Amino acid sequence: MTTSPARQTADSSPALHYYVVYDDAGVPEGLLAEEFLLAADHSSAGLVSGGWSRSEGRWHDASATSRRLRLDAALRKRVTPVNRTTAATLYRDLCGADLPHEPALRAYFGAPAAQPASALPLTGCEPRPGFRETRVYRILFADELSPDGLAALSEAWQMPVTGDLADPEVRILGAVRRQVAGDTFRWDLRRVAAGAAWGLDVTCDLRGDRDEAVGVLLRGLTTQMRQQGMIPVTIDRFR
Known part of the structure; x- marks a missing residue:
C-alpha cells in the first residue's frame, strides 16, 4: 500500500487558509483568513473569510475581498498565500498580539459566498470495474504556476512533467496515480x-x-498548490 504525499500534508493542517495582503509599495498591510465550507461529498459549498488591516486595526467580514481575489489579477499580485505560523508571526510584528485561534476568527466571518455553478457537464455514474463508486472532482485555482512551483509539485508528487509550461497550447502538465487502502x-x-x-x-x-x-x-492537494502561490477557487464534483 502506498500513502499519498497529499494525505501526509493535510492530516495536521489547520482548516483556515491564510494570506498576507500587501499595499501598493509592497509593505505588509494585513491578513486574510478564509475557509471553504464543504458538502458531504467534500465538494465546496461556500467560502467565508475575515480580514485584518493595520489601517483599521480590527478583524471584520472580508467576503467581498475574497470574491475580488478570485477575479482581480491586480489584487492577486498584492496577496501571498502563507501557513498559519507565518501569518501569526506577521500579525505579532504588525500589532504586537497573538493571532486569534481559528474558532475566534470564524466569529468574524460573514455569510458564505455562493460557489459558481459547474462549468463542466456531469459524466456517467457507473463505477470503474472492481470498485463501489467512482468520483471525479476538479480543484480550480487562480494565478500563474511558476517553473519553480511546477518543479516543487513534481518532486512532492513524484510526478513526471509531460508538458512544456512555457507552451500555452499544452494543457496537461503531468499525471499522478496513488493507492490508499484499496482505493x-x-x-x-x-x-x-x-x-x-x-x-x-x-x-x-x-x-x-x-x-x-x-x-x-x-x-x-489544495494545500500543496497554495504553497506554490496558487489561489483555490472551488472544488467541483462532476461525477
Missing part, C-alpha cells in the same frame, strides 16, 4: 479556461463504504 486516486495537473486558470482533475475509485480519504486527499 485508487489519480489526478492531472492542467491549464483550464483557455489558460486563465489551473486545475487538478481528481478521479477517486472507492472500493469500501468510507470516503474520508477523499477529503484528506483534496485538502492535501
